[in-house]
Amino acid sequence: MPATGGNGTKVEKYDYRFTIINDIAFVTFSQKTTTGDGDNVYSHESRFLQKQGGEWKIHALSVHQYTPKGDRD
Numbered sequence: 001m002p003a004t005g006g007n008g009t010k011v012e013k014y015d016y017r018f019t020i021i022n023d024i025a026f027v028t029f030s031q032k033t034t035t036g037d038g039d040n041v042y043s044h045e046s047r048f049l050q051k052q053g054g055e056w057k058i059h060a061l062s063v064h065q066y067t068p069k070g071d072r073d
Helices: none
Strands: 010-021 022-032 040-052 055-066
Touching: none
Parallel strands: none
Antiparallel strands: 010 022, 022 040, 040 055
């Protein structure tokens, strides 16, 4: 189920992939954000995490926005 913000923005995250080795994790996923105006923003995201003091902390992240091929003119 997508998360909804106060301004009508909806965020859907999907296609998660996890690689975890000891206290290191690499996570990738795709995201679709629908603004309150009905515009769609698509992205692929990756996050590098380290476990510190028993909690996972984001060490680095990367976000790449794209336009799906079917939406191009």
